[in-house]
Amino acid sequence: MTDLTALFTDLVRLETRIYNAVDARLKAEHELPLGQFEFLRSIASRDTARVFDLARELAITVGATSKAVDRLEAAGRIRRTANPDDRRSSLLELTDAGADALAAATPTVEAELQTWIGSVLPAPVLEQLATNLSMLRQRAEVDSRTDRAET
Template identity: 80%
Template sequence: MTDLTALFTDLVRLETRLYNVLDARLKAEHELPLGQFEFLRFISAHGTTRVFDLARAMAITVGATSKAVDRLESAGRVRRTANPDDRRSSLVALTPLGERDLATAAPTVEAELNTWVGSVLPAEVLDHLATSLSMLRQRAESDRRTDRVPAAGSPEAASPR
């Protein structure tokens, strides 16, 4: 029987190491932190989006998301506009610079992931892993316990890496 605690530990440590490698390479080659890259990917995939939707997708607080969007906006990668359907929220869209930065950085991310994951696992194992992780993520996202707002000052409340 699989030791689920050991599996969890392996997942977390692998994620941390991969995140750090990808983040360092993106910063060095594109001056784009991985957290910002993930925001750009989400916005690109969804078109114009609300800050709240970004926060929910990234599993971070709205405050941390708003600060991250501020940084992206200051860098000229996104544009924030008033939401015509809800004056309390704003909409975020990629700028041409954001689209270009995402397009330029994406092959770097793919190459790094291929080095660390794609070249290690056979295609059928990789497909099974992708399906399994997607199922687990969807389960976690549908469980209200995973939507709790982190306490102020906790590591979870921090802005994206």
């Protein structure tokens, strides 16, 4: 029987080590922390983005998201525009500088992930891992939304 506590520990430690490696490379080569890369990627992947949307997608607080958005805006990588449907929120979009930073950093992230993950696991194992992690993440996100709705 699988020791779930050991599995959890391995998963967390692996995530930490990979995150730190990718973050260090992005900072060194692009002066872009991995956290900001993730925000740029998330904003670029949708038609409209609000701070609340990003917080939910990235599983962090609205306050932390707002601070990250402030940093990206100060760096000229995103802009806020008035939300015509809700005066209490703004819509976020990449600037040309943000799109350029994302385009330049994406191959670096992909190369680092290839080194850490893609070159280690055979393709069928990697595909199964991706499927299983997606399933677990979806379950966790459903459970998280259910917990918030009950409080």
